[in-house]
Amino acid sequence: xxxxxxxxxxxxxxxxxxxxxxxxxxxxxxxxxxxxxxxxxxxxxxxxxxxxxxxxxxxxxxxxxxxxxxxxxxxxxxxxxxxxxxxxxxxxxxxxxxxxxxxxxxxxxxxxxxxxxxxxxxxxxxxxxxxxxxxxxxxxxxxxxxxxxxxxxxxxxxxxxxxxxxxxxxxxxxxxxxxxxxxxxxxxxxxxxxxxxxxxxxxxxxxxxxxxxxxxxxxxxxxxxxxxxxxxxxxxxxxxxxxxxxxxxxxxxxxxxxxxxxxxxxxxxxxxxxxxxxxxxxxxxxxxxxxxxxxxxxxxxxxxxxxxxxxxxxxxxxxxxxxxxxxxxxxxxxxxxxxxxxxxxxxxxxxxxxxxxxxxxxxxxxxxxxxxxxxxxxxxxxxxxxxxxxxxxxxxxxxxxxxxxxxxxxxxxxxxxxxxxxxxxxxxxxxxxxxxxxxxxxxxxxxxxxxxxxxxxxxxxxxxxxxxxxxxxxxxxxxxxxxxxxxxxxxxxxxxxxxxxxxxxxxxxxxxxxxxxxxxxxxxxxxxxxxxxxxxxxxxxxxxxxxxxxxxxxxxxxxxxxxxxxxxxxxxxxxxxxxxxxxxxxxxxxxxxxxxxxxxxxxxxxxxxxxxxxxxxxxxxxxxxxxxxxxxxxxxxxxxxxxxxxxxxxxxxxxxxxxxxxxxxxxxxxxxxxxxxxxxxxxxxxxxxxxxxxxxxxxxxxxxxxxxxxxxxxxxxxxxxxxxxxxxxxx
Ligand code: ADP
Ligand code: MG
Numbered sequence: 001x002x003x004x005x006x007x008x009x010x011x012x013x014x015x016x017x018x019x020x021x022x023x024x025x026x027x028x029x030x031x032x033x034x035x036x037x038x039x040x041x042x043x044x045x046x047x048x049x050x051x052x053x054x055x056x057x058x059x060x061x062x063x064x065x066x067x068x069x070x071x072x073x074x075x076x077x078x079x080x081x082x083x084x085x086x087x088x089x090x091x092x093x094x095x096x097x098x099x100x101x102x103x104x105x106x107x108x109x110x111x112x113x114x115x116x117x118x119x120x121x122x123x124x125x126x127x128x129x130x131x132x133x134x135x136x137x138x139x140x141x142x143x144x145x146x147x148x149x150x151x152x153x154x155x156x157x158x159x160x161x162x163x164x165x166x167x168x169x170x171x172x173x174x175x176x177x178x179x180x181x182x183x184x185x186x187x188x189x190x191x192x193x194x195x196x197x198x199x200x201x202x203x204x205x206x207x208x209x210x211x212x213x214x215x216x217x218x219x220x221x222x223x224x225x226x227x228x229x230x231x232x233x234x235x236x237x238x239x240x241x242x243x244x245x246x247x248x249x250x251x252x253x254x255x256x257x258x259x260x261x262x263x264x265x266x267x268x269x270x271x272x273x274x275x276x277x278x279x280x281x282x283x284x285x286x287x288x289x290x291x292x293x294x295x296x297x298x299x300x301x302x303x304x305x306x307x308x309x310x311x312x313x314x315x316x317x318x319x320x321x322x323x324x325x326x327x328x329x330x331x332x333x334x335x336x337x338x339x340x341x342x343x344x345x346x347x348x349x350x351x352x353x354x355x356x357x358x359x360x361x362x363x364x365x366x367x368x369x370x371x372x373x374x375x376x377x378x379x380x381x382x383x384x385x386x387x388x389x390x391x392x393x394x395x396x397x398x399x400x401x402x403x404x405x406x407x408x409x410x411x412x413x414x415x416x417x418x419x420x421x422x423x424x425x426x427x428x429x430x431x432x433x434x435x436x437x438x439x440x441x442x443x444x445x446x447x448x449x450x451x452x453x454x455x456x457x458x459x460x461x462x463x464x465x466x467x468x469x470x471x472x473x474x475x476x477x478x479x480x481x482x483x484x485x486x487x488x489x490x491x492x493x494x495x496x497x498x499x500x501x502x503x504x505x506x507x508x509x510x511x512x513x514x515x516x517x518x519x520x521x522x523x524x525x526x527x528x529x530x531x532x533x534x535x536x537x538x539x540x541x542x543x544x545x546x547x548x549x550x551x552x553x554x555x556x557x558x559x560x561x562x563x564x565x566x567x568x569x570x571x572x573x574x575x576x577x578x579x580x581x582x583x584x585x586x587x588x589x590x591x592x593x594x595x596x597x598x599x600x601x602x603x604x605x606x607x608x609x610x611x612x613x614x615x616x617x618x619x620x621x622x623x624x625x626x627x628x629x630x631x632x633x634x635x636x637x638x639x640x641x642x643x644x645x646x647x648x649x650x651x652x653x654x655x656x657x658x659x660x661x662x663x664x665x666x667x668x669x670x671x672x673x674x675x676x677x678x679x680x681x682x683x684x685x686x687x688x689x690x691x692x693x694x695x696x697x698x699x700x701x702x703x704x705x706x707x708x709x710x711x712x713x714x715x716x717x718x719x720x721x722x723x724x725x726x727x728x729x730x731x
Pocket of ligand 1 (some may be wrong): 023043048578
């Protein structure tokens, strides 16, 4: 059964879409849909959700109805399908009445296999009757999170869709979203009244995105330098305010870069125009507020730069998620200045609603933690969404590629904590982090004078460091749990019990050097013939303009790069390019091969060996951070002690140990696990196989941390290098 399905699906995938393999979970989702089952599909942005309903639609008779919230984007989706020779159409208010009538007639005649509609139209009684007569075989609800008030984009029209299950008892429903939060996921199945749906959750890890945070200083220059180094590439710059988007765009335009602003203060015509120019690659950089981007289907966004601090980790994930939908390496850069957080906090505290204030403050706290943390960015982001990332190093974030330097902060910590202690001893006043820093650095402020804080023994004992450095130390102490900020409008610093102990016992503490303004990135875009790529881009643009469609509808950047690497010279070779199906081979094969041949007449052929979409995992010598952990472990510290002293979570420490072991360092496993525990873990891996660490942990009923299992695996020579994607779990 499985094999026949495979043999049926794969050729169709190549024939219609030009792809030779499925992305994680696509095949499982498609198989269930074909079997008539309701499905909830949770795949990250760029995970390939559309294909999950498009492929079933083309391989069997009948009509697939796709519900989509964004009228503006239906046309592009349908254009892309048509370019692949697929009979798709849409109905919405943008059509002339004549055109709409023609499409309805063709639907009655069974000429289409895919129909895109907005929810409010689908649910009109007359329209529902029509749909019934068109032999619907699947109803796909895209952006299904719009049904939930807990989501970031609630649409009341989506609520009506709850009637569908009753109205079409025999038609399977597929709900798709990239929403990462639990609450929304639960809402979807319940509100749509799905019947025992199969739920698929892919890993939300975007392995082709790299994440970096750099200190913000002279942001306009940093931004310009960053964009200049990526001259021909599309990018989005997110800013906190309308005026900043204008300013950033102006600054880029003055430097000769094609940029446009996008925010809610523009007229809707201006917004549509700017978005359109961006989609069509006529504008290179979009300087936008978060009003921009939902559902944007531009696959070649190569970077997302956050000029200001995002409001939440979830927001940051969604915004950065717009980069690299085509699977090519893409960059996410955040410019970080702690002062931005202070500004945001002031805004938040002006909100009238207390609950709203608390949520916003909590979210701000989380994103600040993210920005300042020395942990793997990917792991901390995924962790925020409840997913455990089990690799040693993601090889794709600043903290993994160039671990932040640490220093012995014992004296600084003693100074900081005793300063809080002395302030509280002397006055009953409650003070914030800023005041502690001012006392330490010997400032002369109104408060210091009126409270007579110059007489404190800790006044000006920290002159050797700047205020910024002391603030960073303060925030790290909060992260490490030695100091606490009280909730509420004016957050007050307090020493925690853990901090009291540290102060009394004068224990050593390692601190992280704060993020500095280091603009240069390491780039990892696959090699191809750049001159040829440029020529192919021009050709693509001309062909796209002739057809009135965005460039990516003709070919993705990934396809062009592959052509500029492999120089296909006949139909067979051209058909091997990813994204070349039957229709595109017929329509575009000859012209693109002509362009390539022309190029080769005047240029030598270059050889490229690098693989295109998969990023090779660099085998790095083990880093200082790993060695430091190993040294401490060998000196007799426990994993918990190391974690605490170094300001990491235990999973990071286990990761260091596994990495050291995999690199051939000797290791005494008995110090970590008893013989009896080792036997049980061995047994679990025997049941599940070495690669299934999630299953093994379940078999052990969650008694061990992933990190412990990984160390065990490493000792037995079974630690894999990198696991990328995909697991199926039931909700
Ligand atoms: P999502 O809706 O999940 O964000 P899309 O459906 O828009 O993602 O797909 C993102 C990109 O991935 C598109 O350019 C699509 O053509 C491409 N894609 C989808 N499935 C595959 C596959 N199996 N192989 C290669 N590319 C794919
Ligand atoms: Mg989509």
